[in-house]
Amino acid sequence: MNLNTLGLAHFFIEQHVSPGDLCIDATAGKGRDTALLCRLVGGRGKVIAFDIQEDAMRQTAELLAREGLSERAELHLESHENMAQYAENDTISCIVFNFGRLPGGDPQVFTRADSSVEAVRQGLELLKPGGVMSLSIYYGGPNGYDERDALLAFLRTVDDRRYSVLLSEWANRPGEPPLSAFIWKDA
Numbered sequence: 001m002n003l004n005t006l007g008l009a010h011f012f013i014e015q016h017v018s019p020g021d022l023c024i025d026a027t028a029g030k031g032r033d034t035a036l037l038c039r040l041v042g043g044r045g046k047v048i049a050f051d052i053q054e055d056a057m058r059q060t061a062e063l064l065a066r067e068g069l070s071e072r073a074e075l076h077l078e079s080h081e082n083m084a085q086y087a088e089n090d091t092i093s094c095i096v097f098n099f100g101r102l103p104g105g106d107p108q109v110f111t112r113a114d115s116s117v118e119a120v121r122q123g124l125e126l127l128k129p130g131g132v133m134s135l136s137i138y139y140g141g142p143n144g145y146d147e148r149d150a151l152l153a154f155l156r157t158v159d160d161r162r163y164s165v166l167l168s169e170w171a172n173r174p175g176e177p178p179l180s181a182f183i184w185k186d187a
Contacts, residue, residue, distance in 0.1 A: 005178040016132045021093035025049040026080035031060030038069035080119035092126040100138030110143040113150035133183040140176035
């Protein structure tokens with residue numbers, strides 16, 4: 001396992017996604033999480049992936065094609081805040097978020113507090129009992145701290161009778177290391 005935010009997220013996801021599952025990559029980016037989810041859900045499962053950038057959707061589609069996973073994914077050039085239009089409540093096994101910006105992309109295009117909090121709120125309802133959510137929160141730089149602060153404030157209000165929320169941070173990493181959050185919906 002890579003000891004970084006992405007490595008932790010992938011380890012968590014691998015423990016909870018099974019063949020045949022329905023999953024969402026809420027922020028497709030370069031497609032790495034989409035591809036991981038496609039491999040885990042197998043030929044009977046499906047992954048719904050979202051991103052607002054055409055370049056991200058192109059990179060995701062190219063990666064899936066190279067790995068022979070295209071048939072397992074449904075790609076949408078759409079904001080993650082609209083994910084509830086593409087899935088029913090209590091049907092999703094895993095939802096993955098990487099908040100911030102597309103590495104190597106336009107630094108002025110990044111996820112925003114209002115749409116991200118709404119996406120997480122919707123995602124909580126979409127998760128089936130026993131489903132999980134992984135959030136990697138990249139902040140600082142052009143996108144600042146608003147989204148990080150809004151997400152952390154929201155996560156502290158999530159109903160503890162229905163969900164368990166774990167927040168983690170790197171205590172000894174310099175700069176503005178990303179934060180990880182993991183959510184389990186009670187079975």
